[in-house]
Amino acid sequence: MATPKEAKEVLKRFWIETPSWAYGNSGTRFKVFAQPGVPRDPYEKIADAAQVHKFTGAAPSVALHIPWDKVDDYKHLADYAAELGVRLGTINSNTFQDDDYKLGSVCHPDAKIRQKAVDHLYECIEIMGKTGSTDVKLWFADGTNYPGQDNLADRQDRLADSLRKCYDRLGPDQRMLLEYKFFEPAFYSTDVPDWGTSYVHCLELGEKASVCVDTGHHAPGTNIEFIVAGLLRAKRLGAFDFNSRFYADDDLIVGAADPFQLFRIMHEVNINGGFDIGTPVSYVLDQCHNIEAKIPGQIRSIMNVQEAVAKAVLVDQDALKKAQLAGDVLAGHEVLMDAYNTDVRGLLREWRSDKGIDPEPMKAYAASGYAKKIATDRVGGNQAGWGA
Ligand code: PSV
Numbered sequence: 008m009a010t011p012k013e014a015k016e017v018l019k020r021f022w023i024e025t026p027s028w029a030y031g032n033s034g035t036r037f038k039v040f041a042q043p044g045v046p047r048d049p050y051e052k053i054a055d056a057a058q059v060h061k062f063t064g065a066a067p068s069v070a071l072h073i074p075w076d077k078v079d080d081y082k083h084l085a086d087y088a089a090e091l092g093v094r095l096g097t098i099n100s101n102t103f104q105d106d107d108y109k110l111g112s113v114c115h116p117d118a119k120i121r122q123k124a125v126d127h128l129y130e131c132i133e134i135m136g137k138t139g140s141t142d143v144k145l146w147f148a149d150g151t152n153y154p155g156q157d158n159l160a161d162r163q164d165r166l167a168d169s170l171r172k173c174y175d176r177l178g179p180d181q182r183m184l185l186e187y188k189f190f191e192p193a194f195y196s197t198d199v200p201d202w203g204t205s206y207v208h209c210l211e212l213g214e215k216a217s218v219c220v221d222t223g224h225h226a227p228g229t230n231i232e233f234i235v236a237g238l239l240r241a242k243r244l245g246a247f248d249f250n251s252r253f254y255a256d257d258d259l260i261v262g263a264a265d266p267f268q269l270f271r272i273m274h275e276v277n278i279n280g281g282f283d284i285g286t287p288v289s290y291v292l293d294q295c296h297n298i299e300a301k302i303p304g305q306i307r308s309i310m311n312v313q314e315a316v317a318k319a320v321l322v323d324q325d326a327l328k329k330a331q332l333a334g335d336v337l338a339g340h341e342v343l344m345d346a347y348n349t350d351v352r353g354l355l356r357e358w359r360s361d362k363g364i365d366p367e368p369m370k371a372y373a374a375s376g377y378a379k380k381i382a383t384d385r386v387g388g389n390q391a392g393w394g395a
């Protein structure tokens with residue numbers, strides 16, 4: 008029987024990366040809502056991320072998105088992050104906001120456009136060298152809207168070729184994470200629509216390429232935990248992008264739509280070694296707060312993830328194995344439900360107190376006055392937003 012002590016041990020080494028773009032303004036294609044105090048440059052985004060780490064004790068790393076987070080001196084940005092107690096993490100590429108990419112980027116029919124996209128990926132890898140990041144995360148908006156628009160297999164060949172060029176640039180300790188998404192912005196075909204396509208490309212590329220599972224990127228009803236179990240078994244689960252969704256790629260607070268699914272995912276992560284010391288899996292949030300406040304929105308997501316992790320670790324593995332081997336369907340199910348229904352909030356409060364931080368991160372952040380301070384200080388300039 009796993010004990011609260013073991014759950015705390017796992018939580019001690021479990022950390023979450025937050026996305027720089029979560030601190031900027033965001034919205035839907037209908038409206039981007041501006042909020043007071045939103046960062047105006049990557050430095051201010053890092054400062055906000057440091058607050059999330061301060062109050063959760065679990066978010067020491069910040070993912071950057073290029074070119075949204077372009078700066079002249081990445082070493083300077085990395086040093087600034089270190090001063091605030093955080094570090095720069097995954098470098099996310101962006102080949103979806105340039106007019107040239109209307110028909111795709113690395114899969115585009117025109118070799119010149121493909122080269123432009125590959126050059127951008129090279130730039131991301133170069134930035135990793137300066138920031139000390141180990142992961143480049145690739146998500147491609149490539150696809151087609153109409154049958155007959157392009158040759159589907161040729162697009163896969165172009166993708167493989169572009170990925171190979173990028174892969175060959177990776178240093179010995181650098182990784183490539185290939186993210187999939189079943190649709191949007193392309194509506195008929197998407198070039199990396201599912202874990203299988205990503206996995207096949209990663210296998211062809213080599214050991215430094217792994218799959219990124221964004222929990223919002225599947226068709227409704229998809230058994231995401233099955234995908235997670237399979238990728239861990241194949242040693243190709245590189246990262247999660249956590250968010251939750253009711254309909255499409257909603258990018259909502261993690262665990263808001265389906266906390267039980269989040270628990271089921273964490274259970275598979277746990278039993279397949281994803282929380283082990285030295286795990287290759289990185290845990291990243293990818294959510295853009297649309298109507299809620301940015302910093303507490305991230306804090307809430309982290310707390311939800313931690314609760315799911317704690318519950319997953321509390322699953323009585325011996326009882327579960329016994330039930331499964333005996334073919335006792337109801338007993339096995341009950342073991343899982345017992346863990347899921349355990350209230351772990353007290354355990355997490357204790358874990359935070361042990362760490363020397365406030366046991367109630369949401370309340371502590373609200374009382375800190377930081378939101379008021381940034382609203383007062385950050386006047387003038389251009390607020391960062393999705394696409395800027
Ligand atoms: C695409 O929808 C995605 O999940 C990718 O991770 C992008 O980098 C990110 O969202 C942009 O917001």
Ligand code: MN
Pocket residue numbers: 146186221248293
């Ligand atoms: Mn994502």
